[in-house]
Structure formats: C-alpha cells, structure tokens
Amino acid sequence: MNKFFNALLLLITLAEYAQRSEAAVCDRITCRLPRCHCPTSRPPAGFRPKDTPQMVLVTFDDSVNFNNIRYYEELFPKNNPLRNPNNCTIGGTFYTSNIGVGNTVYHHIRKLWDEGHEIASHSISHRSPPSWWDQATYNDYVEEIVGEKDMISNQARLPPEEIRGMRTPFLQIGGDSQFKMLYDNNFTYDSSMLTGKYSAEQIHNTPPIWPYTLDTPPENYLCDITPGNCPRRPYPGLWEIPLNRMYGVDGKACGMADSCRTTTEEDTFNYLLLNFLNDYYNNRRAPYGVYVHATWFNRKNRFTLGGLKKFMRYINRMPDVYMVTSYQVIQWMRQPTRLADIKNFQPWKSRRQQC
Numbered sequence: 001m002n003k004f005f006n007a008l009l010l011l012i013t014l015a016e017y018a019q020r021s022e023a024a025v026c027d028r029i030t031c032r033l034p035r036c037h038c039p040t041s042r043p044p045a046g047f048r049p050k051d052t053p054q055m056v057l058v059t060f061d062d063s064v065n066f067n068n069i070r071y072y073e074e075l076f077p078k079n080n081p082l083r084n085p086n087n088c089t090i091g092g093t094f095y096t097s098n099i100g101v102g103n104t105v106y107h108h109i110r111k112l113w114d115e116g117h118e119i120a121s122h123s124i125s126h127r128s129p130p131s132w133w134d135q136a137t138y139n140d141y142v143e144e145i146v147g148e149k150d151m152i153s154n155q156a157r158l159p160p161e162e163i164r165g166m167r168t169p170f171l172q173i174g175g176d177s178q179f180k181m182l183y184d185n186n187f188t189y190d191s192s193m194l195t196g197k198y199s200a201e202q203i204h205n206t207p208p209i210w211p212y213t214l215d216t217p218p219e220n221y222l223c224d225i226t227p228g229n230c231p232r233r234p235y236p237g238l239w240e241i242p243l244n245r246m247y248g249v250d251g252k253a254c255g256m257a258d259s260c261r262t263t264t265e266e267d268t269f270n271y272l273l274l275n276f277l278n279d280y281y282n283n284r285r286a287p288y289g290v291y292v293h294a295t296w297f298n299r300k301n302r303f304t305l306g307g308l309k310k311f312m313r314y315i316n317r318m319p320d321v322y323m324v325t326s327y328q329v330i331q332w333m334r335q336p337t338r339l340a341d342i343k344n345f346q347p348w349k350s351r352r353q354q355c
C-alpha cells in the first residue's frame, strides 16, 4: 500500500512539474516573428552575427529639468555630428517621471522629441520605498504609468500613441498588476527586467538576452531581482527589452550602467567600452544598453559625462553600430533586416532624425 502511495505521489509531482515547466517554456515552433519572439541570446531570423547590425540603446531615467537638460544638450548637441551609418542622427530614450530629482519641464521633453529621441513613461510620483512598486495594484499602475503617459502627451503635446514603453522606478517590477496594465492600455514594451550573472567570471556561459515577447510568462532568471514578482500570465505581443547586467572593473555586476563605480573619465570610458566589446565579440549582437540617470553626471569634473561622450564617439566610428531608441529596437525585431540592407530600413529614418 505504502509503495502504491509513494508511486502515486511521484506521479502527481511529475505531472505538476510537467505542467509548470510547460508553462515556462516558450514554444519556438508557434512563437514566430513579427508577433512573437522567445527569449534567446541568438540573433532573430537565423541571421549570422556578422550580418546583424549592433544596436546600442542609450537611455535616461527620471525627471528632465532645468538642471539636467544641459547634460542632455551636451550629449546630443544641435546638428549632432554623431550620425548612424544610415546618416540619420543618433537617438536616445528618456524614461520620464513627473517628479524625482526635480520636476519635469515638459517643453524640454518636446524639444528632445523633436530632435528624434523617444519618450517613455517612468511614473508620475517615483515614490519611495522601492517595495511600494512590488505591491502596487493594477489601479496604482494605471494611475502612475498611464497617468504619466497622459501628462507627457498633454503637456509636451506628443501624440499619445507615440509613448509606447515604460520602466518601473527602482526596477521593482510589479507582476501581473504592471503587465496587465501595459497590455490593457496598448503599450508596446516594458524595459525593467534585470538579467545576467552577478559576477564577471560567470558571464561566458550566459551571453546577453535579446528582446522577447511575453506570450509565455518569463522564467525567473529573466527577472531575478524580485522573481516573486515576475508576471505569471501571458501577454501576447507585449515586448520586454531586458536589462543585461554590466560588470565593473572589480568584476561585480551592476544593474544600470551608472551603478558600477568609476573614478575618472578614462576609467568610465574603458568600463563602457570593455562591457560593449565583451558583448560585441561574444558574437551574438544582442542590443547593448547604456542605462543611466542624469544624477550620474553630477560628479566632480563631470568625468562620467566625458567618459560617456568619448564612448559614444568611439562606437560611432564602427560601420555596423547603430544608436537607436527602444521602440526602434522593437521595430527591427518585428522586421529583422540584414546589415547589408539596413541603410534602407525605413523605421530607422524617422523625419525627426534629420536623415
């Protein structure tokens, strides 16, 4: 009897396990572009890395105000000499919160938009403690994220449908409350989930992950700072642009580029370049993200700003590197285009980018 009971228990456990692992595995046969894409470290559409453009995302979080706009103007000057190889100006993405290190001044947002950058939502209040965002309800997320989208659209006079993405404050994702809010309100993507090993020695086995859709709820390693808060339900066609961890000179991981410590301009440049080259030469071409806050530039001698500028100038000389916005990455994912044809890829030649 006991044996029978044990065997039954084992069967039930196996069945449960099968069910759970079934839920966690993205089906590569049915999940096809342009609507669906499984998490992977390989380029889409079977492209070889050498045929794949290397996309670089430069993004800035929090409010855009009288204090920090000068940094942005310095990074992206009028008549910017930094142009992508298709001869259009480079673009960044601003995850904007209304409050958070000063209030956002929306005419600066309008100006950034007019110059070809993308604006996304990073909440109205950016409130503390960070754990508030873990526990926030669906209605809290609507109020904060859709609310900020409305504010951007009304006050900077942007077409509301052009605000397509979000990032959670402190990267504290809010499970199904957050992702259902995005899905119900026709957002295109989230970019809040951190992934990657915690130390540089381990990274050879875990190359960076390409953007993917949430048709299948992500496995815990894809949202590992608060795995309990990974979305558990599917959101077909909603994209995730993951934040692949970076590594400081001490080998320790940091979530966003500005949380690894650097001490000089040269040091900052080397750190950004080494992380970039590490991804570039691992030969997978996943988009490389430099995710920072303007507060990073408030250092003595502003050496971090100098380091970032130098890095952007350096990679701008590479014929296969494109500094594009978050939504432009999604546009490419939906319609993968080889390096040989990329100069004619229309979504990367918006009128605002003065091609």
Ligand SMILES: [Zn+2]
Binding pocket: 061, 062, 100, 122, 126, 168, 169, 170
């Ligand atoms: Zn923030």
